[in-house]
Amino acid sequence: MTSDDSSSWRPPIHGAGLGYRKELSKEFTLHRAEIDVVEILADQWFGHDNPRRLREVADEFTTVTHGVGMSLAGAGRIPDDYLAEIRKVTDACGSSYYSEHLAMTHVPGADSGHLCPPVISEESLRVCIRNVDQAQEALGIPLAVENITYSFSLGTGHVEAASFFAEIMAATGCFMLLDVANLYINSKNHSFDPLGYLDQLPTDRIVHIHLAGGLVTSTGHHIDSHSETIGEEIWRLAAAAAERCNPSAVIVERDDNFPDFEALVKEVAMSREIFYPRS
Numbered sequence: 001m002t003s004d005d006s007s008s009w010r011p012p013i014h015g016a017g018l019g020y021r022k023e024l025s026k027e028f029t030l031h032r033a034e035i036d037v038v039e040i041l042a043d044q045w046f047g048h049d050n051p052r053r054l055r056e057v058a059d060e061f062t063t064v065t066h067g068v069g070m071s072l073a074g075a076g077r078i079p080d081d082y083l084a085e086i087r088k089v090t091d092a093c094g095s096s097y098y099s100e101h102l103a104m105t106h107v108p109g110a111d112s113g114h115l116c117p118p119v120i121s122e123e124s125l126r127v128c129i130r131n132v133d134q135a136q137e138a139l140g141i142p143l144a145v146e147n148i149t150y151s152f153s154l155g156t157g158h159v160e161a162a163s164f165f166a167e168i169m170a171a172t173g174c175f176m177l178l179d180v181a182n183l184y185i186n187s188k189n190h191s192f193d194p195l196g197y198l199d200q201l202p203t204d205r206i207v208h209i210h211l212a213g214g215l216v217t218s219t220g221h222h223i224d225s226h227s228e229t230i231g232e233e234i235w236r237l238a239a240a241a242a243e244r245c246n247p248s249a250v251i252v253e254r255d256d257n258f259p260d261f262e263a264l265v266k267e268v269a270m271s272r273e274i275f276y277p278r279s
Helices: 022-030 050-060 080-093 122-139 162-172 180-190 194-200 232-242 261-275
Strands: 015-019 037-041 063-067 098-101 104-107 110-116 143-146 175-179 206-211 213-216 222-228 249-252
Touching (some): 050 080, 063 080, 063 249, 098 122, 122 143, 143 162, 143 206, 180 213
Parallel strands (some): 015 037, 037 063, 206 249
Antiparallel strands (some): 104 110, 213 222
């Protein structure tokens, strides 16, 4: 999809929900009426037996699809076989868009094992645009690129780095996944104004929101652990984001230290109240 094709198109509104976790499938089914949408982590569904089970989940829930291994900021092109596996997942779910981190997860011949931020430079910008274009052509749907946490400087001012996302969106017609927790964590760890960052973004291109709770170390460093209750400051930043964008889906992420499922459903309800107050 080119920027001209997608300039006015928007995905449908799905509402508020949770990242789907196979080990909690029974709880998801029991609370189906309280969850508008579930987010499928595509990389966990690769394999010849998974499409059938995935279609069952997609029949039960409205789904959106998300990934971690595309390495959009990597120097090499995305492997065609990887994109083919993603396409099986997005086709099974009937996805209208696919979200992925704007990050480097591997370089030719090596896997970093985690999400590394893009270098903010003209050369890196060209690589990211090339890879986003490649992915959108292979999947047949637009991407929504996600802001990640980082421990070291990106090579420019932290707030000004938002323009890197804006340039990619303008060049490729892709959308953005705004991870509110990641923005909050970066703003605390690197001492910048998260609202200033938001105001640098084309917020009309934000179609997906992530919310999560993290840890704070003894030295005051914030970590995106997806293991804790969402804190009040993240909720306040989410409310500020809701004043600026109209997302298709808002997803609460929880990957560890699971509470009673009712606590997760309560966070979904709070998300819905913030982003879809009239629904």
